[in-house]
Amino acid sequence: MLKQLINHDQVNKSDYKDLEQKIRSRLLQAQLRVQQAKKPVIIVIAGDDRSGRHEAINRLSKWLDPRFLSVNAYGPSQHEDEAKPFFWRFWRDLPGAGEIAVYLRDWTSVSIVQFLNGEIKKSKLSKRIDYINNFEQSLIDDGALVIKCWLHISKAELTNRLMEIRDTPFFDIKDELALRNYDFAVETISSTLAKTSNPNRAWQIYDGSDAKSRDIAIGNTIADQIETWLDSAPKPTPKLKWSPSNSTHLEFPEKVVSYKEDEYKARLAELQEILRKQMFDVQRLSIPIVVAFEGWDAAGKGGAIRRLVAPLDAGFYRIRPIAKPSEEEYRHHYLWRFWKHVPRNGHLTIFDRSWYGRVLVERIEGFASEFEWKRAYSEIKDFEKQLKSHGVLVLKFWINISKEEQLRRFKEREVTPHKQFKITDEDYRNRSRWDEYVKAVEDMIEYTGTKKNPWHVISSDSKLMSRISVLEITTSSIKKMINRRS
């Protein structure tokens, strides 16, 4: 099946020198143009066992300027990787604008290997395929070029290659298994490649049996694809089907009920003690936790966060305040910086503002284009689904106050010496767009709040109530998670 997809010529030995020189100069030229165009290029070199992936990548590194090429070849025993969701390391190593990154052991081939080794089931592989498609599409939507090469060899060729190395230290017991499983493996590969192909990022299949023909063909694909991509007129931005929701998730009660000070203190202490104790189980069970806080300016996010972490061991959590992206972050997909901070198993990360900035401030201020923020809803859902499927407990809070209460707090801050720094013109500017924000928040909750990943809207006109609510929801969610995992 794979064989029929091979679509390149054999190279005569005598022509090779010439062809190599030509492809080299094309590739160098293409690399330079990528730098100038400030767009990222992702190249996947994957393939059957013993099909020469390493050799192909080594040759590519010789042809291209290796100083501006990063090769991501993941070795074994990367403990850090295993303690994070599957896509974490691939995100971490994504090229920035103007960079080219080559992946050996990419997301698709590792998934296939995991399935063939019995580490993941068919259903998990199919889920993975969805994630792969969404991941790649999201990179392409963000302006990247994704080139995917698969190296294939026939059963006869594999047999020959194994014969050659049978009595050397290069031979591995796994090779024996690979040969025995050959037909099934090729079937799985064929179907997986078909399911992860798309006109924008189709798998190209190469015959791995002759190294020179293979590498010239790969080089040509890469040069062709980069040239076409850079030469073609920019595509019109796709119109996304999207309509504002008519939902009313935000409530602004007229009357505020609050705790009495001593009731509050007692309940706070009680919940903090529960949380403190839960952490033993969280660490024992290696549960990772992500908490995202969003909310109106002056709604009390900071205070809620402080009460949440107070009972925790400082080595166990990190708080990531999210401000505008740095240069480096800006050169990457907007989710890159959030993926980077996904906690390892058994740890907690709190985001003080989060990836939802894309559909809130970036939408309203126009920092994200319509195509960008409209597609962000599904990108975000996918991100959170991936966290979940790795076992991360994800909690999302919208800290809500009424427009009147916000004004009251702004005024209060202005007259309180140690709070004055907290209030700036920007706060008033944001406030003047209150109604637009309400719509954006409603859309966000409607389109990203799922049954499994709900938004918790916390009424915060009473700060005391809101701090208690955050702790109640957190402890009860952790409790459920612990029970499920025990």
Add this chain to the structure above:
Amino acid sequence: MLKQLINHDQVNKSDYKDLEQKIRSRLLQAQLRVQQAKKPVIIVIAGDDRSGRHEAINRLSKWLDPRFLSVNAYGPSQHEDEAKPFFWRFWRDLPGAGEIAVYLRDWTSVSIVQFLNGEIKKSKLSKRIDYINNFEQSLIDDGALVIKCWLHISKAELTNRLMEIRDTPFFDIKDELALRNYDFAVETISSTLAKTSNPNRAWQIYDGSDAKSRDIAIGNTIADQIETWLDSAPKPTPKLKWSPSNSTHLEFPEKVVSYKEDEYKARLAELQEILRKQMFDVQRLSIPIVVAFEGWDAAGKGGAIRRLVAPLDAGFYRIRPIAKPSEEEYRHHYLWRFWKHVPRNGHLTIFDRSWYGRVLVERIEGFASEFEWKRAYSEIKDFEKQLKSHGVLVLKFWINISKEEQLRRFKEREVTPHKQFKITDEDYRNRSRWDEYVKAVEDMIEYTGTKKNPWHVISSDSKLMSRISVLEITTSSIKKMINRRS
């Protein structure tokens, strides 16, 4: 001995609430000022076993705004850390300008523990002490504040604490040993703290027996030190004893001898094959390698690097082209970005330009102040010594050409279509300062080329000769390293 150094009051239980409120507001104020002053603060909380370091850090995280505090508490089984030089993770986690970072398990206490556990010998501990002093001094010279707190408890108190937990899961066999070793441990701690104290960064000793008194005292130290540091008039820049060298390491031969094309090709292939084979041993022996390339514009660094990596497996090396620092890099000590890229054991990193920029371009263009570049010579020596002592093979190449040859190559580039992008006005500007650069290079070689870490000046008026020289020196250095480690 430690006991006599304790210099804080006991807190009455009845006063605690008041004191806590006061210290909290001072700390929050101090934290805000640090952000505004855009300077980094490093706080070390270390101490005897069972002296309450964790509790103290947790309390600090409650008092300060935890959103802008990073706590570096290193757990066990950080494989990545072990495959890197000792100071690597501490450098990685350094605060940037305006940030406060707290270290639990810092460089000094880990060194003491390693010594007490027999993992390092007395001589290694003494070497470590030198590195610690240099490390901290270098941070202070760079504008940081370093606050170091040591929590101490008496033998009687330790005995009590162990009695209390003896029959609980919190008791550890190591506690038994700690008690038996108490006197020796305190002796080691006392002498190590004395040797790593300095008026700018003296260890403060606290009585760990009463948690409240201890934490109030620590809080006061931190607030006092930050306030004093920010309030005091900027110190006049120290005058460093330094004089230009009169060395003549650079040679500019009038007559250039080169290889014939076929001789070159044969020798190149031979050396690349040697290098290729050496890599099996390098990986087997887990030898990390760092190669730094410096040299004149158009001297041929890129070509030499390409010939060097051509025989290598692409997953094994990384090339780091060094341009101007990013925002984030700029907010840190200048060595921070180089520490970040130190390879793990068994890997190779090539720096295309390096930390030597500090004493070359930054010196000449005035990007570094006199105090900065003058002290950089010893900072750099220390950095490389640390790499060496971890077992890193460090190679440093200066690729040298004559002024005439440089001009010839500039002209050649200008008329070669695919090389035109390589030549800019900046190249001519640098060239106009040739003589100043010669002096800077001479000083660099004189002051950072040591017997163990020599500079290799590569005559590159003939590119072919220079590529061969780089490979010859590299392979022979690797060979020596392999022999030593086998």
